Each structure stands twice: as structure tokens, then as C-alpha cells.
Amino acid sequence: MGNDYSRAVNFAQLLFPDFSLIACGWLLCRYTALDRRVxxxxxxxxxxxxxxxxxxxxxxxxxLDFNATSHLLTAGLGVGLAGIGLxxxxxxxPGLRTRVDRRDHAASAQIAFRFNSFICLALADRMAGPAGLLMIAVLIGVCVPLLNIAAVWPMARHAQAGLARQLVRNPLIIATLGGLVANLLGLTVPDWLAPTLTRIGAASLALGLMAAGxxxxxxxxxxxxxxxxxxxxxxxxxxxxxxxxxxxxxxLDPAQAAVLMTFSAVxxxxxxxxLAARMGYNGPYVAGLVTLSTLLGVVSLPFALSLVR
Structure with a gap:
């Protein structure tokens, strides 16, 4: 009983910084002049x-050590493909055919398999430090292009829009593929530029979480x-x-298992x-799903991490 209580406290402490930023964004948007226009x-x-x-x-x-993380990558791709298929x-x-609007499904299918990289990166850093960040970066680098293509495809197909055009304009796909190519070619960021990029990264985590709220x-x-x-x-x-x-x-070893479970439950x-709004779909409906998913993460993350601890 004592161990369960201490684990619950640890999970709460682990998640509090990220969900407090989400709460800050929600409060600022609704109760200050920093409204939706901002x-x-x-x-x-x-x-x-x-x-x-x-x-x-x-x-x-x-x-990127693909050999050392090959099992983690296999598991991450397995999770992603399972989400896409489901x-x-x-x-x-049966039972859902007549209750699911095809247009809303095209826009909201992505909710089932995409993941909040802001929270993933923050939690991986907090749980496993630089090693955790590297592991989640490998998962992001390999899975984000696949999952973003899977997110865009139903909407492009339903709207009869060009899939290739939507993909080459997606900044997340461009950044991840660019990072993978640079890494595989052995290119590095100059020492004088690294602090600037690190600060931009920190700003993106904070503002991304607040914007989600x-x-x-x-x-x-x-x-x-x-x-x-x-x-x-x-x-x-x-x-x-x-x-x-x-x-x-x-x-998987304990660190890899923890990163995979975080990846699966964020x-x-x-x-x-x-993305849904920009492609002409029901953005507010998808935003509602994002809202519920954000709140459900408070439950699913401790649940997932408890399975491997």
C-alpha cells in the first residue's frame, strides 16, 4: 500500500510541470486579454x-545508434502501426458503421495514433536524462513521418486533395527527415549555434504545452x-x-520500456x-478530442508506466 502511494506521488510530481503549463494556457486564454487571437x-x-x-x-x-535501439524502434513502430490500423x-x-461520420473520422483518426511530442520529450528528459532524450528522439525521427503521413492521408483522400503536396509542406516531416539525413551524414550543429537552438527548444516545449491548454x-x-x-x-x-x-x-531494458510506455500513453x-482546420475539416471537434486526450493523459501515463515498474 505504501509503495503504491509513493508511486502515485512520484507520477504526480513527474507530470505536474507539464500539465501545469497546459492549465496556465487554459486560464490565460479564458480569463485574460490573451485570448484565442493571441x-x-x-x-x-x-x-x-x-x-x-x-x-x-x-x-x-x-x-543515432540504430543497433542499440533496434528493439525499441521495432516496438515503437509496432505501436504506431497498431494505432493506425485500429x-x-x-x-x-459492426455497430459503429452507421454512427461514425466519415468526414469527422477522416479528421479525427489521427487522435488515436499521433502523440504529443512536447510531453514526450519533457517526460523522457525527466525520467532518463540525455539517454532518454536520445531514445525518444530516435522514436520521433522514425515515427513522426509515418504517423503524419497516416494523419494526412484520410483527409487528403476524403477531400480529394494532393497527398504529396500536403506532405512536402508539413514542417514536422521536413524537420524530422532533415534531422535524420543530417545525422546519418555525420553533420553536427556548430558549438556557437547550439545554445541558441537549445533555448528555442525550451521555448517550444513551454509554449507548445500552453498553446495546447x-x-x-x-x-x-x-x-x-x-x-x-x-x-x-x-x-x-x-x-x-x-x-x-x-x-x-x-x-526491452527498463529505460527503453519506460520510454516506450510514455510514447504509447501520452x-x-x-x-x-x-492540421484538421488547415485542411478544411471540423477543427473544433478535433480540438475537443485533443482536450479530452490531454486530460486522459493524467490517468493513462501513470497506468502505462506502472505496468513496467
Missing amino acids: WGQVEVLVYYFLFPVLLFHSIVRSP AYALPFV AGMQFATLARGKALAVSVLGIRHLLLPLTAWGLALALR PTASSAYV
Whole structure:
């Protein structure tokens, strides 16, 4: 009993800095002059500049040892592909076929398998230091392009928009692929530039979490409840259980298992509703799902981490 209590306290302390920033964004947006007009511009800044710089720097600053992390990469890709498969299958599940709006599904399928890299990076750093950051950077570098393609494809297909055009304009895909290419070529960031990139990365974490809080909405979830329950159930229950099974099957060491479980249970990407809105879909509905996912992360993260501890 005492051990369970101490673990709960440790999880709360681990998550508090990140969720307090989300709460700050929510409070500032609703009770001060820093309303949605301000945070909309913050999201653009984070999405197109700050976060791509953080991703690029995280991937390029340390040599990627694919051999040492091969099992972790296999497990991470397994979790991602499981999420994609389950999300894509929802309109064909008996009982959901007539209750799932195909257009809303195209926009919200990404909720089931995308992950909040801001929280992932912050937690990996807090749990395992530079080694944890390197492991999560490898997962981000390999999985973000795949998951972003999987997020864009249903919307581009449903709207009959060019998939290739949407992909080459996505700043997260450009940054991660650029970081991977630079790393594999042995290119490094000059010492004089590294402190600047580190500070930009720190700003992206703080502002990204606050922007996620500022974008939280609930009102639009009155419709599409079955779809909401389904994609959130995949994100916060089925994927952590999948990750747990893969961690056991691949015999990941404790640090890798903790990083994988964090990767599987964090809230969905805060940029999901920006992507949906930019592609002409129901942004407020997706924002509502992001809101619920952010709150569910308070439960799913301790649950997932407790499985391997």
C-alpha cells in the first residue's frame, strides 16, 4: 500500500510541470486579454518554427545508434502501426458503421495514433536524462513521418486533395527527415549555434504545452460521441497495452520500456486540430478530442508506466 502511494506521488510530481503549463494556457486564454487571437499566432509560431527546430536539434545533436535501439524502434513502430490500423478500421466495425461520420473520422483518426511530442520529450528528459532524450528522439525521427503521413492521408483522400503536396509542406516531416539525413551524414550543429537552438527548444516545449491548454474545447463533442470514445480508447488504453506486450516480447531494458510506455500513453498531438482546420475539416471537434486526450493523459501515463515498474 505504501509503495503504491509513493508511486502515485512520484507520477504526480513527474507530470505536474507539464500539465501545469497546459492549465496556465487554459486560464490565460479564458480569463485574460490573451485570448484565442493571441494563442492562434502562438500555435503558428510553434508549429512552423519553434517545434521543427526542437525536433531537428534533438535528432541531429547525438549520433543515432540504430543497433542499440533496434528493439525499441521495432516496438515503437509496432505501436504506431497498431494505432493506425485500429483507427482506420473504425468505420467498418459492426455497430459503429452507421454512427461514425466519415468526414469527422477522416479528421479525427489521427487522435488515436499521433502523440504529443512536447510531453514526450519533457517526460523522457525527466525520467532518463540525455539517454532518454536520445531514445525518444530516435522514436520521433522514425515515427513522426509515418504517423503524419497516416494523419494526412484520410483527409487528403476524403477531400480529394494532393497527398504529396500536403506532405512536402508539413514542417514536422521536413524537420524530422532533415534531422535524420543530417545525422546519418555525420553533420553536427556548430558549438556557437547550439545554445541558441537549445533555448528555442525550451521555448517550444513551454509554449507548445500552453498553446495546447489554450486550445482546449468541450462544446463540440456533443456530436460524434461514439467516434470520440473509440479514438480515445485506442489512444489511452489499447496502445499502452500493445506497448506493454511488445516491451515484454522484445525484452526491452527498463529505460527503453519506460520510454516506450510514455510514447504509447501520452496525450495526442496538440497540433492535430491545427492540421484538421488547415485542411478544411471540423477543427473544433478535433480540438475537443485533443482536450479530452490531454486530460486522459493524467490517468493513462501513470497506468502505462506502472505496468513496467
